[in-house]
Amino acid sequence: MEIVLKGKRVLVTGGADGIGRVMTETFIDAGAKVHICDVVPAAIDETMQALAVTATMCDVSDISQVDALFTDVKKHLGGLDVLVNNAGIAGPTGKVEDIAAQDWERCIAVDLNGMFFCTRLGVPMLKEAGGGSIINLSSVAGRLGFPFRTPYAAAKWGVVGFTKSLSMEVGSDNIRVNAIQPGVVEGDRINRVIDAKAHAMGISFEGQKKISLGPVSMQTMVSAQDVANMALFLASDAGKHVTGQAISVCAGVEMLG
Numbered sequence: 427m428e429i430v431l432k433g434k435r436v437l438v439t440g441g442a443d444g445i446g447r448v449m450t451e452t453f454i455d456a457g458a459k460v461h462i463c464d465v466v467p468a469a470i471d472e473t474m475q476a477l478a479v480t481a482t483m484c485d486v487s488d489i490s491q492v493d494a495l496f497t498d499v500k501k502h503l504g505g506l507d508v509l510v511n512n513a514g515i516a517g518p519t520g521k522v523e524d525i526a527a528q529d530w531e532r533c534i535a536v537d538l539n540g541m542f543f544c545t546r547l548g549v550p551m552l553k554e555a556g557g558g559s560i561i562n563l564s565s566v567a568g569r570l571g572f573p574f575r576t577p578y579a580a581a582k583w584g585v586v587g588f589t590k591s592l593s594m595e596v597g598s599d600n601i602r603v604n605a606i607q608p609g610v611v612e613g614d615r616i617n618r619v620i621d622a623k624a625h626a627m628g629i630s631f632e633g634q635k636k637i638s639l640g641p642v643s644m645q646t647m648v649s650a651q652d653v654a655n656m657a658l659f660l661a662s663d664a665g666k667h668v669t670g671q672a673i674s675v676c677a678g679v680e681m682l683g
Contacts, residue, residue: 429662432457435503435555436661439486439544440513441479442469445563445611448650449510449657454478456658461502463495463513486513486540487532496547506551507558508661511541514563517578530577537581541588549596557600559661562589564605566674572682582607586672593670602669604660609676610638612647643678 436453440446441462447469453460454477463484464470470481480502484495499506517533518525541562552558567575568582586605593603610616624634639645656675659665 429658429664430457431508431658431662434458434507434661435505436460436508436510437499437503437506437544437548438462438510438512439484439540440464441510442466442473442481444613444615445608445650445653446510446512447473449512449654450477450479452651452654452658453508453661456662458508458661459503461499485536486544487535489543492540492543492547495544496551499551505555506548507555509544509548509552509558509560510657510661511544511560511562513540514581517575517581519574521574522576525577533577534581534584537578538584538588541585545588545592549599549601552596552601553599558602559665560589560592560601560603561657561660562603562605564589564607564672566607566609566676566679567682568605568607569672569674570679570682575682589672590670597669602660602665604665604669605672606653606656606660607672607674607676608648608653609674609679610642610647611653612649616647641679641681642676643680646677648675648677 431453436458438446438450441450442464450460450462461480463482465485473479474481482495482498484491486492514537515533518529562585564585565582567579568586572579589603589605620634620638621631624631652675
């Protein structure tokens with residue numbers, strides 16, 4: 427089945443790097459007109475040179491910057507059919523009693539508050555368009571316990587509650603709202619994590635990788651493209667009756683540690 431989004435107007439937050447960049451590429455390949463935001467100037471510049479996108483520098487935790495972002499969206503896209511709330515940070519790692527209050531607040535501000543700030547401005551545009559799709563990036567940490575990563579897990583569980591509640595609120599406006607919960611996503615970031623753990627344990631990289639994938643049913647990582655493919659499905663007519671769902675793209679992660 428070929429999925430197309432010809433002429434659809436899409437905003438991808440955090441769209442210049444990582445999963446967001448791959449989603450941006452995937453939506454463009456499907457025929458969509460895409461606007462992105464990000465906080466890294468070099469990543470924005472490179473993405474704009476490589477892809478047919480417009481872009482805004484924006485920290486989604488700053489409501490005034492989000493206001494400016496949506497002014498740009500209206501200017502460049504003329505409306506909105508798909509909102510992808512992808513922007514997020516990893517937050518601190520540590521025992522709850524050792525996590526600084528400002529680090530907790532920053533994680534919640536970006537990963538949850540920012541999603542609200544974007545959605546409150548995106549929903550009126552989607553209503554004006556006659557409906558559309560909102561795709562929120564959660565995580566398997568939004569359905570499993572994640573020791574020593576309590577701020578991140580709390581935010582990602584919050585995303586699921588926000589998604590389900592919003593889907594009920596805007597369903598009659600023909601707006602679908604879903605969350606994607608990626609698992610262990612391959613790439614430089616997870617490789618650095620595995621390498622650091624391998625050194626700490628005095629074992630090989632491959633040995634630590636095998637341990638890390640032990641709680642994964644398929645014994646494999648997923649790719650950013652796997653996540654982007656799910657986002658494309660949810661944004662398209664192929665997913666026109668899918669809403670209120672938190673969908674894991676994780677190869678069967680059953681435990682985080």
